[in-house]
Amino acid sequence: MEAKSIEYIEHITENKKNMLKQTPLDYFLRASFAGALLAFVFVMCIKFAQPFHAAGSEATYFVYSLFFGIALILVIFGNAELFTSNTMYFTISTMRKKTTIGDTLKIWTACYIGNFIGAILFAVIFYYAGIFANIPDNHFLHSVVNGKLSADTIQLFFRAILCNWIVCLACFLPTRMQSESAKIITIFLTVLVFFSSGYEHSVANMGLFSIAFFTYGLDVTSTLHNLVPVTLGNIVxxxxFVGMFYGYLNRKK
Incomplete structure (x- = not known):
């Protein structure tokens, strides 16, 4: 039933594998671009939510999450490389013997590093732009960061599982659609499910923590409490829940 989607995934994973092997700089640039794009949109979400947060409105987190789907739309239509979606793509291609476990691990590692570099680069430029200069201690940025750093490790792990289950569906479902507008709407609404529910996305958190580090000196080591379980949960x-699920249902019989 998903033959078109599986064929598409086999094609793009072959291209990704070859790009990393033949022109690794190109691959790292695309991965860095994705990390920066997510950070771009994260800033917008925080800016939109801040007035509601300051007013003590119950609509704060809805407003905060409303437009984050733009980030994944930019990544997909901009042909950027996102670690979290590659956990699904390369699971399917490896199950179908189009890529190897070694290929998968290389892509995951390179993409993760590239995403982080892009997030940090954006945060540096954003810091010098001065947009969050001298923000008060009760600013919404502090609230979001503190919430992520204070959560229990097990909770973070399972929130990350739920997050990438939805994110990878947002990447998988549009592959069978012809209409660009249908793809955009599907991605936008599917991402709204994860972001509004309070799930955890490792690459989005890279951007958030990088911004917080340059803005008010967030302790780098404290971010590991979040990023380690969230990264592992995103992989699972x-x-x-998407890669093995669709890989099994579309196995060669």
Missing amino acids: GGMV
Whole structure:
């Protein structure tokens, strides 16, 4: 039933694998671009939510999450490389023997590093732009960061599973659609499910923590409490609940 989607994934994973092997700089640039794009949109979400947060409105988190789907739309239509979606893509291609476990691990590692570099680069430029200069301690940025750093490790892991389950569906479902507008709407609404529910996305958090580090000196080591379980949970969510799920249902019989 998903033959078109599987064929598309086999094609793009072959291209990704070859790009990393033949022109690794190109691959790292695309991965860095994705990290920066997510950070771009994260800033917008925080800016939109801040007035509601300051007023104590119950609509704060809805406003905060409303437009984050733009980030994944930019990544997909901009042909950027996102770690979380690659957990699903390369699981399917490896199950179908189009790529190897070695290929998968190389892509995941390169993409993760590239995403982080892009997030940090954006945060540096954003810092010098001065948009969050001298923000008060009760600013919404502090609230979001503190919430992510204070959560229990097990909770973070399972929130990350749920997150990438939805994110990878947002990447998989549009592959069978012809209409560009249908793809955009599907991505936008599907991402709204994850972001409004409070799930955890490793690459989005890279951008958030990088911004917080340059803005008010967030302790770098404290971010590991979040990023380690969230990264592992994202891998499980994308690999098992979407990649293995559709890989098994579309196995060669």
